[in-house]
Amino acid sequence: MRIGELSKRTGVSRRSLRYYEEQGLLTSSRSDVGQRHYSDAAVQRVSLIRQLFDAGMSSRVIATVLPCVDLPGDLGVAEETFTAMTRERARIDADIAHLVETRDALDVLIGANSRHRAELSTAPEPVTPSA
Numbered sequence: 001m002r003i004g005e006l007s008k009r010t011g012v013s014r015r016s017l018r019y020y021e022e023q024g025l026l027t028s029s030r031s032d033v034g035q036r037h038y039s040d041a042a043v044q045r046v047s048l049i050r051q052l053f054d055a056g057m058s059s060r061v062i063a064t065v066l067p068c069v070d071l072p073g074d075l076g077v078a079e080e081t082f083t084a085m086t087r088e089r090a091r092i093d094a095d096i097a098h099l100v101e102t103r104d105a106l107d108v109l110i111g112a113n114s115r116h117r118a119e120l121s122t123a124p125e126p127v128t129p130s131a
Helices: 003-010 014-022 041-054 059-065 075-122
Strands: none
Touching: 003 014, 003 041, 014 041, 041 059, 059 075
16 A cells, blocks of 8 residues: 555554654555555554554654564564563653652642632622722
8 A cells, every 4th residue: 555545544644654664663665656555564563653652652662662573583682672661661650650749749739729719719808998
């Protein structure tokens, strides 16, 4: 299939598909006139790439992880991929911990603001001197 069809089937822009190819995440063959052609398996591959990007992985890390999919029987690849995946999981865990801390701090501020608003709504109106 051509790049437009792959884009339509995956919901990923042509520009992103070209970027994936530049980064070595996706491959295509070229026609005599230079048009990209992708196999049907590219749809699944693009879906996996999107999932990895959505998890916060960089294209460099994704390029490290994908060989595990391409060469599942290679022990060296499996070891390298395992190291990359555990490192990324640790990074995601740290990101989650930071988000939880940020949410907890925001909860404290929301509570303080709620109390302040309640105090303001029960305070007597200021008296203005008459002229």
